[in-house]
Amino acid sequence: MKRRDFLKQSVFASGMTLIPSFLKGMEFLSPQQLSGYKNVIIIQLSGGNDGLNSIIPISNDIYHNLRPSIAKKQTQTLKITNDLAFNDNLKVIKELYDQGQVSIINNVGYPNPNRSHFRSTDIWQTASDTNQYLHTGWIGRYLDSNCQNPYQAVEVDNSLSLAMKGNQMNGIAVSDPNQLYKTTREPFFKNIVANTTKEMLDEDNQGYLYKTMLETYSSASYIHETSKIYTTTTEYPQHHFAKNLKTIADFIISGLKTRVYYSSLGGFDSHVNQLNSQDRLLKVYSEAIGALVSDLKKNNRFNDTLILTFSEFGRRVKQNGSRGTDHGAANNVTAISGSLKKAGIYNELPDLSNLDDNGDIKYTVDFRSIYATILNNWLEVDSHDVLNSDFKNLEFI
């Protein structure tokens, strides 16, 4: 028997995958290397979170006048300043804020805002202009220009968002790393993968299937093997969002060489009776973040982690006829980390006396400035390669 065949056989016999030679072997970070390995967790509150009832301009008369039945009363909030307060369901976020670990960036948006959930989500995820249609996401392009492996961007969710799709590489979507790993054990599939080379892949749907299969093989065993190193003992709330954050914590603390994690919490489209539904979701969000942060702190990883939370748009300032709010424009974004450069309220509060023609908040910070800042200052790459344009750097990190 030839040496090559022998190797192939013995690799199989030892239970390892037949990984095509062009795919990188396994690597993970030792505890020494781990410190200083920066990563970012991006969380989308899907459906359009009402930022005004999350971080509340509590002493603003216009806020109270335009929202007679859904404005928050002082007693339902947690004070930040005389003018600003957290929704009292964001208790954990308020505690982090008091420790200087939260930065609130107000009035984030983009010129000519689109009020469709789907279009605005695409704009945020692809970092495009409002009239520009891109097929790749900003994290996908980050993978393309700066990374070697798909697992450097991981979405812990049921499916892969457009944000994670690049031209050459897509990020990995995984909700259950063990299950994913098991399906790659199949001898028949291993044989297909072993017969595949990159040059054989076309651009069409068929090529896409093979490409995804290869990416899965290149990452599934890595993620599985590496994430076994640490399993948290921190208690997380019983909610699938919290469970996803727990998986992310396991990955980070285990030393996965992942730079960007992505996850989302849905249900924020509060057209009707929004008080109950939004409050409940904010509580889910806050408690899950609380568990994640305490887990990261326990393991000395909070200083190297940045948690960015955004929503595709904010909501109309004036309430609608059903104790809810319709789709709006600019909104607040929060950054949470153990090593912020500028914590607190980053910029001026929304000017409710100067709304756009629709009655929505005007943007003063382009969301791509936040992306650029993360790319330049946190991930330490050139944001121009990813965003194809230069945006002003902010100073929160």
Add this chain to the structure above:
Amino acid sequence: MNTLSDKEIQHLYWRFGFGISPSQLKTARILSKRQIIDQLFSESRQSTALTMDLGALEKNPSELSKEERKKLRKLQRKKMNELNIIWFTQLTTTEEILREKMTLFFHNHFAVRLKMPRVCIHLNNIIRKHALGNFGDMLMEVSKSPAMLIFLNNRQNRKNHPNENFAREVMELFTLGRDNGYTEKDIKEAARAFTGWNFKKDGAFIFRSNHHDYGTKTVLGKTGDFTGEDVIKILLKEKQTAQYITKKFYQYFVNPIPDQDRIKQLSDILYNSDYDLRVLIQSTIESNWFYNTKNIGVKIKSPIELMVGLNRPFKVKYDDPKVILYLQRKLNQMLFFPPNVAGWPGGKTWIDNSTLMLRLKLASVILNSGIIEWNDKGDMPENVMMKQKYYQKMKTQIEKKVKATPDWDNFMSGLDQKDKITLSHYILQPEPSKIAKKVLKDLDSSDTKNFIVELLSLPEYQLC
């Protein structure tokens, strides 16, 4: 062209149905193209509505105690699962395949996500009734259905207190398409026209005149004291609506890559027929271009198309129908639970690392206890033993969990020829990739059953 090749018949059946069994293919082969198409329509002449016993759900929740309401919610969840299985069963057993396929298409167009079985089954049956009829009629009846009135909050949309939700989505998703010739102002004005739309306890539509805004509205450049019906008629008058529906239809049934000229031509036909869906389908499947090689085998099957397509020719029976729900959930397409009002985005978005691997494994799981028996010519004896042990373990696990019984005898008896080439052509719609060709060349086809499972486990089977 008066006749269709096997590949073309399979194409027609995959796109406007859920594939074709070997014995059906045998029958269709001797018919002319005209006869095949006529048969497709005549099989769907009837419209078989879904039915289920709603039992306690007929009760009025306001008359119930807190404890009873809690029980009711639990029952609703249970009934939603039951409804899912009822439709799935209809999809896998019906003869009205064209109608069911169109219903599935519009299930995703008028995407409603509610845990209310009574209104969901009602909406589903409205769509089925009009699936081969008039799109305008479907749109009107859907818009007035309790499901849509609840889901997009039109009940709360009242004079001086408008709720824009339905007005926005009817333009963005149901008629004109996103950013296609309407403004935020049009949405606000249209919302006023839809005020007063509601339904009675028995689910019948009612116009509550005291909630309606009788003032003048301007929608898409037209001004009048419009009602909701008027706005829907205005939207249907827009050629853009026909264009948008046709484009979606084309990308779903013909090719994910749009052909602007073809879409323009079809959309004129749809518009000039006053939105007759039958005319749109006929113009497509009677054409020559539909059967063009560039349109064959290029669509990624949706999870439901994939599952139903596997179930039909093998007449799979499930001891525990929960498995059907589990698979739908894992593959990201639960019937009656689209992710949001835009429906499932489809195409490549069906595919990510986790779903792809399960999709590839699906045929073996349902048809062969999870086993894809594969032997390498150079396998050493230890290796063969390892594999056998792996297969045995897999088999025990899957048999315990899935409990699916396929009818292999029936499937096999429909096959005339069992050689490699014939079977590959029948099972794989696209031309196999270089990789698949290489893998296929080395496969052993002497065990027909194993070989079929192997074909069904190739990435090519994910396409139709």
